[in-house]
Amino acid sequence: MDVLLNARSVAIVGASDNGVKASGRTLRYLRTYGFQGAIYPVNPTRSTVQGIPAHATLRDLPERPDLAVIVLPQTAVEDAVRECGAAGIGFAIVFASGYSEIGAEGRVLQESLREVAAAAGVRILGPNSVGAVSAGNALTASFMTGLDQDRFTLQDEGIAFVSQSGAMGGFILNLAQSSGMGVGRFFSTGNEVDLSLPELIHQLVDEGSTRAVLAYVEGIRDGAAFERALARATAEEIPVAVLKVGRTARGAAAAASHTGALAGSEAVFDGVTRRHGVQRANDVEHLLDLGRVFAGTARPRGNKVSIVTLSGGAGVLMTDYAEDLGLDVFPWDAEWRARMGEILPSFASFTNPIDTTGAIASDPDMLPNALRVCAANPETDLVMVLLGNMEAEEDRVCAGILEVAASTDKPVLVAWVGGSGRPARILSAAGVPTFGEPVRAMRAAAALVAFAGHRPVTRPAGEDAGLGAEELAVVRAARAAGRRYLDEVAAKQFLSACGVQGVQEAPAASAEAAVEAADELGYPVVLKLLSDEVAHKSELGGVRLGLTTPDAVRTAADEVLAAAAGHGITGARVVVQQQLDAETELILGMTVDPTFGPVTMIGLGGVLAEVVQDVQVRPAPVTEDEARDMIADLRLVELLRGVRGRRAVDEAALAKTVAAFSRYTCGLDDLVESVEINPLLVDASGQPVAVDALVVLAGPDGAA
Template sequence: MSDKPQNDTGQRLQTLSAIFAPRSVAVVGASDTVSKIGGIPVDFMKRFGYAGRVLPVNPKQTTVQGLPAFPSLQAIGEPVDLAIFAIPASLSRAALEDAVAAGVKGVVMFTSGFAETGDDGAGQQAELTAIARRGGVRLLGPNCLGFMNVGEQLYATFSPAPASGQVRHGPIGLVSQSGAFGAYAYALARERGIGLSHWITTGNEADIDFADCVEWLAHDPQTRVIMGYMEGCRNGPRLRQALAAAQAARKPVVIVKVGRTEAGAKAAASHTAALAGNDAVYDAVFREYGVHRAKDITEFFGVAAAAAIGGLPRDASLGLFTVSGGVGVLMADEASQAGLDLRPMPDTAQATIREWVPFAAPTNPVDITGQVTNDATLIERTARLMLDQGGYASWIGFLAAAGTAERFWPVLESLVTNLRRDYPDKLLALSTLLTPARRQALEALGCMVFSEPTEAVRTVSALARLAQRLDAPVVPADEPAPPLSLPARVLNEPESLAALAQAGLRVVPHALVHSADEAVAAAGHLGSAVVLKIVSADILHKSDAGGVVLNLQGAEAVRDGYARLMAAVHQNVPQARLDGVLVAPMVDRHGTECLLGVQRDPVFGPMVMFGLGGVFVETLHDVVLRPAPVGLDQAHEMIRATKAHALLAGARGREPADLDLLAQQIVALSRFAVACGDTLESVDINPFMALPASRGGGCAVDAVVIGRAPDEQEPA
């Protein structure tokens, strides 16, 4: 079991609030030198006006930067919410014991030299963590850059970034596992004019981790959007819980998760000692909770800032306004590729636009042409017509370089002011060239501004997807299946099929035999052409070993097939242990071969897989992952997300497969995975033959279940 405190959510959040919004802050190792690590936080809090008490701790001084200093935390003689450790690693243990004795609620440990340095450092870090947990002290770090509460002017950090200029207070909370990236992100937010509520770096995550911070921000009233920089995760269930909290609070989460490639994952692990995990699994988890995963820093800030500025659209409908037909086509192509709804303007609205400008293109995009130079009122009149009669949830206006003209500024300012006042539920964006100050002025009015029009379209698409996921109803989890325990070995095919059948999956009828005579008798009972398959935990790829004989009809054919199969297996894999031969009817090959599976991820637990099966698995990689448990709606979504869906739905006149049954099978497999818990390594059902309802709906034709020995401890 984890040795984290088993507090409920309310207690955990209350404890974190004492750290991230403290009434008093002690700085252990405080310095008069404002450029030193122990001097920077004291200087910032004095300079920028932190309203709480700042209490320097330095046994060698009676004052620090004009404030009374104390020899220890206990010597302060009053409760302290937060202590900042700006001291060498060698002094950390004694300082932490002092904090426990003084009743300090939380510690931010700048100090490096712990788990990031190797096994010895990891051992010292574990000792500190144990002291903190026994004493009821929450610990941020070590090896972290600290945090800032921008609204309260609290700077529990030694980052020099605020000295070059403060970020403005705003609705975005930012969490970073990397201090260096966090400092860079702070500077970018400041230069871009993006307002932050909180800025938090987590370092080695000995106690407080990325998930803790996300969950706290999900409940923080100052925060409407959460940005996160991730290198890895050690506790998948906690991260899922945090993302679920943000989803329930309808707060968009935008994450940059590094480690997409094997080389990147190794680099991330060496940097923070975090387990990077399988990147496709992170994609699946993020999708499950509506997280937008940004592929680069520009997208990271662009989507988060846009969500904070304009909010989220009610749906994917988009109206495009342009003064350039060519750019209108460019934006329309991008919108179509991004899955946005470019429904045309109603006929009556198109007729109105033609009355105003006979040579306009009034469909969608609406190209009003350069006529706006003669009549600037056309912009607002057309925008209102599009929002009223077109009913678009989002509107983008491309105005070329008009924003650089001094005389045009009042037109833009009036346009945005009026549209935001009269259409508060619409997402508004402009693409034009503006000075940074004027761009920020329009953004403050609630309109996104882009210099590049296709970036505007991509951002609207990202916000529409975020809205769709956050608006999706939270479906209560099914009652869990009774716990199951699998043996720690590869189950042979009959054992695997039996386990899955007991869990509610449809499996092919079959019999396990040990002689040619038994095979003939079993084939007679099955009453159709049969397949013979070798049964051996040592042979996973039966065809490669000659261990499959197909389409046998009649006693002599079955007897001959049995002899050929055994001869091939003895020749090709003479050392394999044989458990017998499985006899099963030939399944209707006019169905679609699908893959249903489970893979246990070391961070997130069982991940359910669905995709195109048979020989196409390794060539097309048409597989969708979702964390277990999976509900029925999610199962249907998984099916729709694959290229196989076109075949299953009845492409080229085929009778469609029974998709309801197929989704039910995915759900049953998910329940099986959860019930088996830590004793399941993987399930591979390939193929599951999906058939029309008129032909039975389908069944699992081949399956391998692999059990494992449970972990002695859960992830910390």
């Protein structure tokens, strides 16, 4: 990172004399954007390249350059990397494609490049990268055509952008700089043979002058490194915003359980970003909006917004957006309404949102004075200004807004609709984020509030001390016997050791034994097939609910055992359980994600678990505080809070259960592929109780 941001000399290996060709653009861009360091074209067939003396090899250079940009075809890259190592150049950017992106043959070539670079002691950005840009030292080590323009000079506001897509990265960088946004540190990671997106984020945070990090993510290879980078950013209070593509589930789906299907790659990635306070962008425009709002230094203390507008209708629109996004357009009290009344005309609205009317166009002091009152109101956490048109007054109004913004430590955001577009450039360049559409402004404000309010999470140490030797012996014996599942009773014993309360139940090998168990437990009861050969009993007709008499239990047991025999299930039994009076069904599960390892999931459960798909996922283990956040983040959380007379869930008890389950199961991924409690019912006292459980075992070697 130090090399990229401070390089004073660059070698271009394979530089072309034709500045239009990809291999000639880097040199041309360095000169166009004013790189002040030494440029060394390396080309054995020419004495000069684009008017600059050329050198046949890196060994012929008069000094050791800070970095090498290798613009050669794939077949010549390894020799160039070896030459970099021999010349003592520790960092190289590789543009060439033809590696892992083309399939198996390319993966072999990429692994060979990795080995060559490691042996040579050369760190690599790429291959298949469009390069890097550092505006601070005018380093344009890139061939992307987005630098062929005459609209902007490169600006650096401390906003960094790391992209796993070269083309999209170039598009976004061009769009940002064209709009006057100083995304001044750009890195295209390409195939990540060495330097990866997580490592670059980590280094950008540690570098010291980065104010915000944006990322375009296609996939994460090293989940632990990604989490470490995000945790570091959180610790340094540097916001990270991510645009993640490829949202379909991959790899994590386990056909035997809902948990595997629901905790797919997108759900896990979302859980990781939520854990670390990372803001997710919905699209390119949103990503840049997040960069604008995060580049500033002012942070809100809460979610209360004061809105000033010249249009009452626009104020209502902004209020609607704010409410949808969890912001509070709070009512002003009489004292502060009176203070605003001293500034605005009598026909203005002094409540929040504050409608100044069009009078601000003729009175140069009215808007700045109104904004000062907004900022002075102790309940205001963030000031939002909504204006439009006023092209004749743009400069004056912008100057007033900037004066107020400089005098307060509260964020000031502007939505300016219509007009020439100049206010957005003027205000944003001076550190006041400005947007051309109200919802964009409110969306950015909500992200700023969310980042400022995020609490860092310290992950607890995993432990399996609560799992008894008996439970572990049962799991190991079942795996050794080649079993795929634990039967339900064994699964409940396993879960009890993991801190999850189970329903009262008793196994039975015959109909008469089932009746005895029911008499002991008390009616009504539930009767289910008990077998370690079946994942989903209901699909075989192996579940009977609401049994209230011995005859009903006897008949149900005979039918279930007969159905099991009909499906060729050997050694089948039944289990008789208390039937709980419960309104809320949850699902609690653990599965192993291929990137982030064991993950914990909580959500709405029952037979509609996959239909509703209202779950939250976090890498395990989770703390009780984090479990509370997971519960609060459920879309239908109000169902758990006693809405319309429903029985409320004891959220503290549920969070304690989730945390204990997560802590004890996270270290068992060599024994267990997934664990699912569905449903986890809430009893009459609000306590969570496991009434069904599925433990899917890993293979004898730890594989699925």
